[in-house]
Amino acid sequence: MKKLYFLAAGLFSILAFACTKDKSTSADRPLPTFTVSGLQASYSVLTHKDTLRIHPTVQDENRYEYYWTAFDANYTIGKGNRKPDTLAKTKDLDYAMILNPGPYVLVFNLKDKETGVTKLLNVNMTVSTLNMNGWYLLKDNNGKTDFDFIHSLGRIDNWIAFYNDGKSLEGTAVKAVFTNTFKMSLTSLDIFSAFTVLSDKDAAIYRIDNGKAMRTFDDMFFSKPPVRKPQSVYQPVNTNVIGVVNDGQVYVMQKGTLFASLPYNAAKLSSITAVGAMSLAFDQDSKSLVIINDFNFQAVPASGAELKNMNADLVWLNSYAGQRGIAMALFRKPDGSGLLYRLNVQFGFLLGTQQPMIQAKVTVPATHSLMAATAIGGNYDADFVYYAQGNKVYMTDLITLQEALQVTLPAGETVTGIQHIKYPQPSAGVPVTTDFLSVATYNNGRYKVYLHKISSTGTIQALAQPNFEGEGKINTVIYMENGSGSRVF
Known part of the structure; x- marks a missing residue:
């Protein structure tokens, strides 16, 4: 304009x-x-x-x-x-x-x-375009990955197929992130917002304003990986780059170029990543948390030394980038018990110039329901952890580990995802316009998404009916406002 x-x-x-x-x-x-x-x-x-x-x-x-x-x-x-x-x-x-x-x-x-x-x-x-405001629900259905898009005037089911000649992404949904300031070449002045979407068989980058696929797995790498196994995608705080994990290896793109493997890439990363001032991942071979500083691996600082060679597997990792600068991580030890950490992921603490990186740690008994949860989510504002077993959603906290039942959903529904949708990402002087705990469920080929208001003590109340329903199983929920999308918390 x-x-x-x-x-x-x-x-x-x-x-x-x-x-x-x-x-x-x-x-x-x-x-x-x-x-x-x-x-x-x-x-x-x-x-x-x-x-x-x-x-x-x-x-x-x-x-x-x-x-x-x-x-x-x-x-x-x-x-x-x-x-x-x-x-x-x-x-x-x-x-x-x-x-x-x-x-x-x-x-x-x-x-x-x-x-x-x-x-x-x-x-x-x-x-x-209607595409710049609303709710994008990443789902899989009958071996295809797509979005259902809910906007003020209605909805576009199978949004990817709608804009791409009926072609959804092949495979089961893995993850999607909002990808801002994307461009097709370093010198391009055509800068746009996008989604980077992964399934277990494919990957693509979609321009949001017109829905078109701009990159696919076949043309997004300088050297295409020999194994097609997308596992994770993350948008660092540095918005000039974006990273993906494929077959245990991390690849990073400077926007306007293509994905490249890191100079030293011997780690075998899990599918779980998070974003603080730098990005976080987990090496399954050494059982160690690793830090990715754009195009380089970095070991955790001395104040986080116990996060290396842990003899434990990463279960859940959630980071609250920006103003809060905290991450929560849950590990499972061989005896079935867990370790729940609160980490400071601001720049100085990850670099080692400030300490301690580990701010709190608690042992979670093997009998605690969190250790058998089918879905886990966090809270941007406080150290609450939400988790589900079957159709029940619980809340606990880092200090007491008390299990507090929050809602019991209709019989037959299984929780497939829990996210704190907080938009925009909190920043000094910027008002928050959208603040919900999103709970997605699945039953008999159909999904439901419930948007719960969160109380000052972290609790949620049951809703009379879901906010959204449709065909398939929800993987990720992204809220879009004026062309800018929410992070996944």
């Missing part, structure tokens, strides 16, 4: 709107007179939803050949003119809108059959 003021000096300097005045070609001969009515000064439409209908009245209409074109106003002076999109070759325009969102100049072209002179009438057109 803000680039519209370039029109007069740039690509569209040849165009000006008028009803009876024209800017025409073949200026070496007298210009025919003409009269056109029925055009508005501007149009606003939703892409992939609206049909643009314009039926102008043209005096002596049989005298002309017609076509409609749209010029993208998002261009850069000095980069040359962009080829317009031809929308129709008829006088009446009935165009099912599929253009990318943005500002355009819509041009009605009339070619005089006798003289060959083409007359141009232009109006401003704004193409908007």
